[in-house]
Amino acid sequence: MTQRSRIMVVDDEIANIEMIGAVLEEEYEVLFARSGEQAIELARRSRPDLILLDVVMPGMNGYDTCRRFKQDPATADVPIIFTTGLDGVESEVEGLSLGAVDYLTKPIRPASLQRRIDNHLGLKQLRDRLASLATLDPLTGLGNRRMLDAAFGTDSRRLSEAERDEWRSIILVDIDYFKGFNDLYGHGDGDICIRRVAECLIAGTRRDRDICVRYGGEEFACILHATSLPGAIHIAEKMRQDVQEMMIPHSGSEISDWLSISVGLVSGRVGLDLPMTQWLEQADQQLYQSKHGGRNRVTGRELAGR
Template structure:
């Protein structure tokens, strides 16, 4: 297991050095001297815990804590206030904002170390429980619950950033026939192999692959909107599944297991709802299947597997 990562936020370098000395031997220690840098590090480095001074130039500790708790990606990171203000009102305010503890200066190194250790242990236990609750037991991918949670967060985030968000839905072609022919144990092996292939085809850590249900999978692709980028991902998944060469002798469309994909890209607005994106991507998936399977459809255009040229669905040509 990686050593715990702690983010120290204090505008006094002497305080940072003092606190860092307590943890450098067996923790990864990061630091920031202002609120903007603290928020940046919190969102990009995923610390296990934040030690946060109340009195800071610009954004004070209370404002930083408020912003952290409002951001779904970092809201679960425990925050401990460390401050020279030893009064009930300040402590109450900090805890009310979501901090897990409040330590006054001058600090006692042993007490700080024990409190930090306890809160990191609790966080990691919660993380393990969350992972169990949000992971598909068969494939190891995110489950439907996790997919829905992440999509909700990404829609909210993309409303603010004005960046494009892409949702991909994928279905294994003629999977019922596959199970009927080879049995459910082989079917489970097929699902696991395709899950690994989808996960390997997503090259960024910010992308999410999930088992949506049965033989259907779904992906969330943040900040992805150019047709070249979107189609490259879809084609990579499609061709890499074919490269597995999983025999499917009863398939009406191919000698091996193939997949069909539907994709949609949106610039999220205040009215955009997560279920709208999955519904549109699912509709595109059925367009791809109606056009012959082993291909993908992106917002009304279908790309066939042989020549790769997009065209309109046959029913509207």
């Protein structure tokens, strides 16, 4: 069954919400908010595919709400259509200049509303596919460094206290003696080897919010959300064991007859406010310890602070 697109309707008038809901509910999953503040919180939790936003509302008006959406990386790319009784050109220009994709004046005509939503959802799906291609590694199907940057991009100062208190773990993985593998077996087998290691890492990062990317060459990086040090070490050990159990011959390895990986990781609170580069540097130091300690092992530590 195809998953329905999620539309969020933001309007302080119950009659407008009921009318738009009746038009859209058969084709889309429809969410409702009656204020700008409520809409911002709901959007962060539900990740809508498109937002219908009233302009004139008590408290935070539609224009200010739109600014907040566009400032937040989590909602910046969500198409926004303004719905309003204001029919002046200046009002429309202001809405479009804030990043809205369309502007509908009330009373809203159902057929026009549905057609515009279909058009803008189609454009969003095309943009999403293009963005996905730009963030995917073609060899493994994993994300690439650009995806890692985007996943780490949310400013923690915009997060709630509960979100800032959440644990995050970063895992770096390196295939042991991979240059020797390529030299012995050739680059074709080397590519197959990289893909099979990627499969093991994917198996360890199946939760929706976990991310695994090909970091470069024979290196990989994983972000585990809501995962403290013991949990991250458990997952990393499972990855290491899964690679060993594939029993891929590697006569160029100095430590084993089979392919192996070395792993370094760090865990800390999201609210540490450390840039991604520092998380990666700390994880890389742990990876160095694994290599220096004999390879085919996991080394990790907890980052201090909150």
